[in-house]
Amino acid sequence: DVKVTQSSRYLVKRTGEKVFLECVQDMDHENMFWYRQDPGLGLRLIYFSYDVKMKEKGDIPEGYSVSREKKERFSLILESASTNQTSMYLCASIPSGGLSTEAFFGQGTRLTVV
Amino acid sequence: QKEVEQNSGPLSVPEGAIASLNCTYSDRGSQSFFWYRQYSGKSPELIMFIYSNGDKEDGRFTAQLNKASQYVSLLIRDSQPSDSATYLCAASPNNAGNMLTFGGGTRLMVKP
Numbered sequence: 001d002v003k004v005t006q007s008s009r010y011l012v013k014r015t016g017e018k019v020f021l022e023c024v025q026d027m028d029h030e031n032m033f034w035y036r037q038d039p040g041l042g043l044r045l046i047y048f049s050y051d052v053k054m055k056e057k058g059d060i061p062e063g064y065s066v067s068r069e070k071k072e073r074f075s076l077i078l079e080s081a082s083t084n085q086t087s088m089y090l091c092a093s094i095p096s097g098g099l100s101t102e103a104f105f106g107q108g109t110r111l112t113v114v
Numbered sequence: 115q116k117e118v119e120q121n122s123g124p125l126s127v128p129e130g131a132i133a134s135l136n137c138t139y140s141d142r143g144s145q146s147f148f149w150y151r152q153y154s155g156k157s158p159e160l161i162m163f164i165y166s167n168g169d170k171e172d173g174r175f176t177a178q179l180n181k182a183s184q185y186v187s188l189l190i191r192d193s194q195p196s197d198s199a200t201y202l203c204a205a206s207p208n209n210a211g212n213m214l215t216f217g218g219g220t221r222l223m224v225k226p
Contacts, residue, residue, distance in 0.1 A: 033213075033214075035216075040122060041218060042120075042202065042216045042217055042218035042219050043158075043202065043216040045213070045215075048213060090157060090158075094214075102148070102160045102163070103148075103150075103158075103160070103204075103214055105157035105158050105159075106157065107156075107157055108156075108157055
């Protein structure tokens with residue numbers, strides 16, 4: 001069974017802290033993505049990666065960085081957390097090739113920055 | 115900026131009725147389109163995808179695509195209270211790998 005696992009379901013962090021959100025997939029997919037989801041704004045792409053050690057900025061990369069040292073793991077880093085980064089964060093994994101590129105999502109991490 | 119637009123709703127329909135969810139997209143290069151369902155507090159899950167003009171049916175769900183009008187829709191027949199969720203439309207570009215652009219979602223409420 002396809003599985004994308006995010007390290008935490010809920011997190012509460014203080015302003016200025018460095019925050020790590022981890023995502024692991026067991027499907028050997030090349031493509032991994034980090035989105036944030038806010039009411040009324042849908043899913044917005046933060047960063048994505050097509051291969052190990054490769055990363056590309058999405059639509060809203062400011063204040064974030066990523067790391068992909070291994071194919072199965074894609075980490076999102078908030079260098080200095082701010083209250084406007086309070087959100088639901090979703091990791092997704094997508095296989096390469098074809099038109100029916102279904103995204104498999106993790107369970108989400110609800111981050112609150114206080 | 116590639117955009118996918120949806121009416122946020124809520125769209126309220128009685129049980130047994132047809133629910134019609136609509137989506138428009140701005141990038142004419144988009145090749146394939148996806149409908150995801152997201153229950154409150156849960157992750158999105160794929161319902162259907164479509165990449166050819168016309169209709170595609172899967173059980174109670176029908177996806178419709180009109181590339182000339184840049185319009186995608188999802189029809190849910192015999193709506194059930196369990197269909198109450200937010201429905202996300204997503205478009206995949208033709209030459210940018212497997213990246214999806216999501217709409218803001220439409221909240222559907224099916225009343226018993």
